[in-house]
Amino acid sequence: MAGTATQTIDRPARANLTGWLYVMPLAVVLVPFFVAPILVVLAASFFSTDGFGGLTPGFTLSNYAEILRSGLTLNLYLSTIKFTLLTLIFTLVIGFFVAYFLVFHVRNQLLAIGLFLLCTVPFWTSNIIRMISWIPLLGKEGLINDALLATGLIHQPLEVLLFSDLAVVIAYVHQLTIFMIVPIFNAMARIDKKLIEAAVDAGASRLDIMRLIVVPMAKNGIALGSIFVMSIVMGDFFVVKVMSGGGSASVVGAFYEDVGVLQYPTAAASAVLLTLILLALVSLILRTVDIRREITQ
Amino acid sequence: MSGATSDPRGGSIAGAQRAIAPRSGRPWTFYVLATLFALYVLALYGPMICIYILSFQDVRGGLVFPMKGHSLHWFVDLFTQVRTGDVKGSFDRSIKLAILVTILTVVISFLAGLGFRRRFAGDGVVFYMMIGSLVAPGLVLGLGTGLLFQALGIATSWYGSALGAQLSWTLPFGVLVMFAVMSRFDDAWEEAARDLGASRWQAIWLVIIPVLAPGLVAVALFGFTLSYDEFARSLQTAGSLNTLPLEIWSMTLNVTSPSLYALGTVTTIVSFIIIGASLGTIVMIQKRRGGHSPSSERSA
Amino acid sequence: MKIERGDIELAGVCKSFDGAANVVDGVNLRIADGAYCCFLGPSGCGKTTILRMIAGHEDPTAGEILIGGQNVVGLAPAARRTAMMFQSYALFPHLSVRENVAFALRVRGMSKAERLRAADAMLEKVRLTQFADRLPAQLSGGQQQRVALARAAITEPRVLLLDEPLSALDEQLRVQMRQELRRMQRELGITFIHVTHTQLEAIALADLVVVMEQGRIKQAGPAREVYAEPYDRYVAEFLGGQNVLSGRVEKVNGASFVLAPPAQGRIEVPLCARPSLSVGDRVDIAVRRDDVELIRPGRELPPGHASALPSRVLAIEYQGYFVKVMLDTVPDDHFVAYVPERVFFADPFNVGDMVLATWVADRARPLA
Numbered sequence: 001m002a003g004t005a006t007q008t009i010d011r012p013a014r015a016n017l018t019g020w021l022y023v024m025p026l027a028v029v030l031v032p033f034f035v036a037p038i039l040v041v042l043a044a045s046f047f048s049t050d051g052f053g054g055l056t057p058g059f060t061l062s063n064y065a066e067i068l069r070s071g072l073t074l075n076l077y078l079s080t081i082k083f084t085l086l087t088l089i090f091t092l093v094i095g096f097f098v099a100y101f102l103v104f105h106v107r108n109q110l111l112a113i114g115l116f117l118l119c120t121v122p123f124w125t126s127n128i129i130r131m132i133s134w135i136p137l138l139g140k141e142g143l144i145n146d147a148l149l150a151t152g153l154i155h156q157p158l159e160v161l162l163f164s165d166l167a168v169v170i171a172y173v174h175q176l177t178i179f180m181i182v183p184i185f186n187a188m189a190r191i192d193k194k195l196i197e198a199a200v201d202a203g204a205s206r207l208d209i210m211r212l213i214v215v216p217m218a219k220n221g222i223a224l225g226s227i228f229v230m231s232i233v234m235g236d237f238f239v240v241k242v243m244s245g246g247g248s249a250s251v252v253g254a255f256y257e258d259v260g261v262l263q264y265p266t267a268a269a270s271a272v273l274l275t276l277i278l279l280a281l282v283s284l285i286l287r288t289v290d291i292r293r294e295i296t297q
Numbered sequence: 298m299s300g301a302t303s304d305p306r307g308g309s310i311a312g313a314q315r316a317i318a319p320r321s322g323r324p325w326t327f328y329v330l331a332t333l334f335a336l337y338v339l340a341l342y343g344p345m346i347c348i349y350i351l352s353f354q355d356v357r358g359g360l361v362f363p364m365k366g367h368s369l370h371w372f373v374d375l376f377t378q379v380r381t382g383d384v385k386g387s388f389d390r391s392i393k394l395a396i397l398v399t400i401l402t403v404v405i406s407f408l409a410g411l412g413f414r415r416r417f418a419g420d421g422v423v424f425y426m427m428i429g430s431l432v433a434p435g436l437v438l439g440l441g442t443g444l445l446f447q448a449l450g451i452a453t454s455w456y457g458s459a460l461g462a463q464l465s466w467t468l469p470f471g472v473l474v475m476f477a478v479m480s481r482f483d484d485a486w487e488e489a490a491r492d493l494g495a496s497r498w499q500a501i502w503l504v505i506i507p508v509l510a511p512g513l514v515a516v517a518l519f520g521f522t523l524s525y526d527e528f529a530r531s532l533q534t535a536g537s538l539n540t541l542p543l544e545i546w547s548m549t550l551n552v553t554s555p556s557l558y559a560l561g562t563v564t565t566i567v568s569f570i571i572i573g574a575s576l577g578t579i580v581m582i583q584k585r586r587g588g589h590s591p592s593s594e595r596s597a
Numbered sequence: 598m599k600i601e602r603g604d605i606e607l608a609g610v611c612k613s614f615d616g617a618a619n620v621v622d623g624v625n626l627r628i629a630d631g632a633y634c635c636f637l638g639p640s641g642c643g644k645t646t647i648l649r650m651i652a653g654h655e656d657p658t659a660g661e662i663l664i665g666g667q668n669v670v671g672l673a674p675a676a677r678r679t680a681m682m683f684q685s686y687a688l689f690p691h692l693s694v695r696e697n698v699a700f701a702l703r704v705r706g707m708s709k710a711e712r713l714r715a716a717d718a719m720l721e722k723v724r725l726t727q728f729a730d731r732l733p734a735q736l737s738g739g740q741q742q743r744v745a746l747a748r749a750a751i752t753e754p755r756v757l758l759l760d761e762p763l764s765a766l767d768e769q770l771r772v773q774m775r776q777e778l779r780r781m782q783r784e785l786g787i788t789f790i791h792v793t794h795t796q797l798e799a800i801a802l803a804d805l806v807v808v809m810e811q812g813r814i815k816q817a818g819p820a821r822e823v824y825a826e827p828y829d830r831y832v833a834e835f836l837g838g839q840n841v842l843s844g845r846v847e848k849v850n851g852a853s854f855v856l857a858p859p860a861q862g863r864i865e866v867p868l869c870a871r872p873s874l875s876v877g878d879r880v881d882i883a884v885r886r887d888d889v890e891l892i893r894p895g896r897e898l899p900p901g902h903a904s905a906l907p908s909r910v911l912a913i914e915y916q917g918y919f920v921k922v923m924l925d926t927v928p929d930d931h932f933v934a935y936v937p938e939r940v941f942f943a944d945p946f947n948v949g950d951m952v953l954a955t956w957v958a959d960r961a962r963p964l965a
Binding site: 015029105237242268274275 | 324327330331333334344348406412416417420427436442465472546560561
Binding site: 483485486488489490491492493494495496499503504507508510585586 | 652653654673674675680681683684685687689690691700701703704705732734748749752
């Protein structure tokens with residue numbers, strides 16, 4: 001009998017077409033509002049300016065030369081990287097143990113979910129407001145200083161609490177720990193309980209279980225959370241600006257300044273540089289986790 | 298965010314808990330971790346609560362404690378005084394924009410979620426484009442969009458360029474949530490619908506959308522909130538009229554009275570209403586469904 | 598009321614997912630209209646793929662599928678007048694039982710009142726009327742299955758396809774639901790195609806048992822034939838109930854030949870099934886487990902028994918109405934005797950005892 005299944009030849013092509021039809025709206029938004037702007041910034045980094053916001057198309061590497069030669073750039077990156085690392089460490093430690101507590105120590109399922117939601121609620125409120133909400137607490141006349149003075153632990157208000165690097169890190173950690181908690185919580189909740197029971201049977205202590213089972217299996221959640229935290233901190237400008245009182249700088253902060261004075265090409269070059277570095281770091285992390293599988297399961 | 302109720306591969310996580318936190322008594326680590334958790338929640342909510350309290354500051358009071366009395370003065374100040382900025386207008390615009398963004402995010406994320414179920418040629422391109430849009434610094438994209446519109450001769454506006462810029466931020470989140478939601482969706486439902494004679498669109502409308510309804514509400518929640526609070530990308534794309542976050546930003550730089558705190562309280566109330574409505578809807582839908590889909594049943 | 602024929606013919610059906618290996622490898626089969634047909638085989642043998650191809654959820658890479666004489670390859674599932682019952686039942690969680698059953702009618706545009714009435718009528722047939730307003734999550738496994746059945750049957754298909762319908766249920770329920778399926782099939786009078794990996798289920802239900810391995814049909818026939826007269830070693834072992842002995846033909850004398858397995862012992866086996874065998878040929882012999890009798894060494898063989906294999910008892914399992922005795926008759930392979938309970942306990946053996954395994958001579962069969 002002759003084969004009559006001509007439909008099967010078209011099947012893969014049909015599947016491709018269907019897939020594209022479904023994601024077309026997404027692509028239609030992302031191309032003009034993500035791909036194009038990036039390309040524009042890339043192009044602008046090679047242009048020159050008349051100093052008043054006008055861009056003269058051309059091709060010059062002078063913007064990059066300026067950025068790369070400037071000692072300021074190095075300082076900016078060092079400062080940004082410092083904040084990023086500090087934030088990563090604190091959010092990771094706090095996030096990990098909060099998630100661990102919720103998944104493994106809270107017995108009532110409903111309570112665990114309730115507490116989890118409790119942690120996420122602030123995420124849904126304005127992050128600018130949340131940031132400035134530290135000011136009445138950390139200031140010289142703030143609550144914390146008042147409390148410390150009242151208990152006699154210090155005799156003069158601590159100035160370092162506000163408008164300092166400490167304040168910046170506090171604000172970052174406050175805002176971003178949730179980005180660590182959510183993926184790590186997810187990853188931990190998926191651990192097959194039988195593994196843990198088997199480990200207990202084999203005589204493992206709780207520390208062993210954490211070290212040998214929970215941490216490796218939460219690795220993907222940690223990676224995901226790190227990507228979020230890193231990209232937000234490295235791309236931020238207003239937290240640093242406000243909470244350091246102008247004392248510290250960040251790469252995007254300088255970018256913001258440049259844009260403010262209409263120095264578009266140098267701003268663009270700086271942006272491209274930052275994006276490349278960010279991309280490199282994110283790719284490095286992505287090597288350790290199959291992100292597509294992790295997210296879609 | 299997937300629920301922690303049960304893990305299809307290994308039953309509930311109660312077993313793991315029993316191993317780590319035995320029923321008889323609590324290990325010392327429980328108390329340490331519980332304290333850490335309590336401190337975390339305190340640190341999370343504490344500052345915000347201070348703001349809420351301070352927004353009721355008396356007329357004579359300043360930006361910090363102590364409270365010199367209570368009054369609603371600063372709320373009134375917020376909505377009436379010109380020098381505190383165009384709060385009503387920007388609030389209005391933010392809500393409208395957020396609603397638009399929400400609708401678009403839900404529709405586009407839903408479709409994309411359906412599309413990514415199976416691999417197709419070039420799906421990696423779209424996937425990484427989405428991740429890139431999530432990771433890229435908002436300010437950079439804002440600049441790029443602003444320059445693009447300038448070059449094209451189109452004016453930036455809160456309902457045009459800002460809409461698109463915000464979508465580039467909300468869509469990756471929406472699609473990520475859809476991924477989590479679709480992983481719980483049994484393809485057999487769609488196949489059963491087709492088997493019974495439903496066309497592709499009937500299957501989507503009558504089966505997929507209703508079953509995924511809670512997930513779609515979650516996407517809507519993300520879309521609304523992310524748009525309502527969006528700042529960096531809107532900064533250069535909103536044009537001459539501010540959205541609320543932009544208004545807050547300029548107030549942060551200029552205003553030195555507790556009316557800023559009053560604004561914080563008001564926006565939080567709006568956020569809480571939205572969250573409450575969304576969660577309430579999800580809980581209601583789940584309750585009516587009576588739990589999980591039929592899987593391995595054991596007795597008659 | 599059936600209008601069309603539901604007989605099925607598979608002609609040269611092949612399916613490959615990756616272009617390299619064939620999951621279904623040249624299947625030819627005829628299933629009569631109104632028959633209960635079971636596809637039996639281990640996971641990966643292709644049985645579910647064939648089911649899905651008949652349903653229209655997959656297309657064959659080659660070959661034809663005819664239902665009622667009509668080639669259905671390329672037709673959508675609904676256009677084939679077939680209906681499928683999924684392994685997980687796939688009941689729509691957001692619809693009530695009644696709405697689930699009425700779904701097929703809804704997508705065909707039937708009015709609400711009419712389709713709900715039709716659904717109620719169908720629910721009566723499966724005796725679930727009192728659950729009509731419940732949601733699937735509120736039903737037990739057996740009840741969900743009946744809903745799935747009703748939902749599929751309401752479209753008046755000519756063929757109903759069931760993908761491992763009983764594997765999600767526990768033992769007792771499985772046996773109960775088996776009869777429910779059989780009853781429905783008789784009542785509806787349509788062809789049922791039921792995929793399973795449980796041999797007892799297949800032989801209990803089917804008019805036609807199709808045993809598969811790695812994409813090919815090994816044997817297709819009535820249950821009794823497949824169980825009692827397996828075609829080859831694979832079928833014999835998969836269906837269970839048989840011991841298979843390998844060996845070489847030693848002598849061919851008239852009505853029987855003698856066989857010398859790698860183990861010790863010679864057996865006499867009737868020749869009629871394989872007349873073309875000659876001395877030196879390798880052959881497999883099957884003896885039913887319940888045909889094997891165990892006697893103590895030194896006793897006389899009962900009349901009609903020509904062969905006796907000395908064996909040691911390895912293990913004994915009480916199975917209620919029979920006792921399963923495992924012997925070391927064949928090295929590296931199972932040799933099992935099902936001894937009726939009363940017979941066993943009249944003179945029980947212990948593990949380690951030496952016995953003679955013997956049977957009536959013409960109960961042994963050569964295999965292909």
